[in-house]
Amino acid sequence: MKLGSLNLKNRYLLAPMLNVTTNPFRRFCRYFFNIGLVYVPMLYTKKIEKHPKSIETDLYKIERENPIGIQLIGSDPEALKKSIDYIESYKFETLDLNAGCPSKRAIKAKEGGYLMKDLNTLKILVKVAVKYSAKPVSLKIRTGFEISVNIKEMAKIINDSGIDFAIIHARTVKSNFHEHALDLDTVKRLKEKLTIPLVGNGDIINPISAKHFIDYTNVDALMIGRESIGNPEIFNQIHEYFTKGEEIPFKNDFALFRKYIKIYEDLIDDFLNGISYLINNEEIKFKELKRNAIWLTKNIRNSTPVRRDLSKVKNILQLKTIIERIE
Numbered sequence: 215m216k217l218g219s220l221n222l223k224n225r226y227l228l229a230p231m232l233n234v235t236t237n238p239f240r241r242f243c244r245y246f247f248n249i250g251l252v253y254v255p256m257l258y259t260k261k262i263e264k265h266p267k268s269i270e271t272d273l274y275k276i277e278r279e280n281p282i283g284i285q286l287i288g289s290d291p292e293a294l295k296k297s298i299d300y301i302e303s304y305k306f307e308t309l310d311l312n313a314g315c316p317s318k319r320a321i322k323a324k325e326g327g328y329l330m331k332d333l334n335t336l337k338i339l340v341k342v343a344v345k346y347s348a349k350p351v352s353l354k355i356r357t358g359f360e361i362s363v364n365i366k367e368m369a370k371i372i373n374d375s376g377i378d379f380a381i382i383h384a385r386t387v388k389s390n391f392h393e394h395a396l397d398l399d400t401v402k403r404l405k406e407k408l409t410i411p412l413v414g415n416g417d418i419i420n421p422i423s424a425k426h427f428i429d430y431t432n433v434d435a436l437m438i439g440r441e442s443i444g445n446p447e448i449f450n451q452i453h454e455y456f457t458k459g460e461e462i463p464f465k466n467d468f469a470l471f472r473k474y475i476k477i478y479e480d481l482i483d484d485f486l487n488g489i490s491y492l493i494n495n496e497e498i499k500f501k502e503l504k505r506n507a508i509w510l511t512k513n514i515r516n517s518t519p520v521r522r523d524l525s526k527v528k529n530i531l532q533l534k535t536i537i538e539r540i541e
């Protein structure tokens with residue numbers, strides 16, 4: 215399928231999630247299904263401008279993950295331009311501009327979700343991204359800041375911008391990640407007015423919600439975030455449902471859990487292998503494996519005591535002892 219000039223194997227995207235969608239996490243999800251596009255979580259343009267080397271680990275071995283997108287967040291056009299110049303030396307396929315992050319930090323810095331109420335700055339930043347990026351550009355937005363956007367105005371900004379596609383998280387910035395705040399009507403109305411593809415995002419947790427999102431809004435592709443945490447097979451489940459009409463129930467038990475951990479550990483080792491500038495490889499591996507082990511117990515019946523034990527471990531040896539012993 216095509217998202218503007220970007221050619222993808224399928225219409226599924228893994229959402230950028232800070233401190234979650236690391237290189238091993240992205241490759242873990244792709245191990246089960248060849249997800250059309252994955253993203254490096256947001257990188258701060260202010261930080262890149264001052265300390266470009268600080269993002270070296272985030273982009274390490276990125277060339278092995280194509281197609282992959284890099285997302286930038288910032289409010290200063292000059293910092294954005296410098297960041298684009300800097301990341302161009304890496305191999306990746308598409309650049310996204312974050313206009314949806316609801317964190318207090320982002321709003322204070324007048325970036326991310328703040329841009330949903332500062333459309334002039336948004337327009338300037340998108341213009342800079344399109345002008346200086348050699349790669350296709352996208353824009354990740356919300357349905358509005360406090361209330362839903364003026365559809366006509368937002369559609370015009372997007373259609374006139376020169377970007378290849380837009381991504382919309384179907385909630386306002388103010389509604390953060392709250393349940394029951396999904397606004398598919400705004401997505402549907404925006405989609406009707408857009409001349410470029412739109413990727414839909416928000417609360418896709420199984421094949422039924424994926425189908426409902428597409429049927430209701432007619433978006434071109436789907437981006438999935440939180441459900442992939444602890445359920446790396448969500449993409450496959452949705453794909454099977456759309457292609458074969460079959461719903462594979464997500465099963466998990468401790469035998470499968472151990473299999474997941476083995477795959478994940480190999481991916482972490484593969485990622486860390488050769489990083490010469492990091493001195494705390496073991497610590498990085500431990501943290502990455504521990505948090506994913508905890509997530510991967512989700513959906514296992516009666517797993518609360520195991521999760522509690524896992525959350526207390528202090529080193530990789532303790533972690534592995536628990537993983538081996540559980541039945």
Ligand SMILES: Cc1cc2nc3c(=O)[nH]c(=O)nc-3n(C[C@H](O)[C@H](O)[C@H](O)COP(=O)(O)O)c2cc1C
Pocket residue numbers: 229230231232233234255256285312314315354383415416417418437438439440441
């Ligand atoms: C822990 C976490 C970190 C996130 N980090 C980012 C980010 O770096 N950039 C971004 O555009 N969105 C970020 N998001 C938002 C997700 O990309 C996505 O839009 C949101 O979670 C809604 O999709 P979902 O319901 O499938 O999770 C983050 C979400 C979570 C839960």
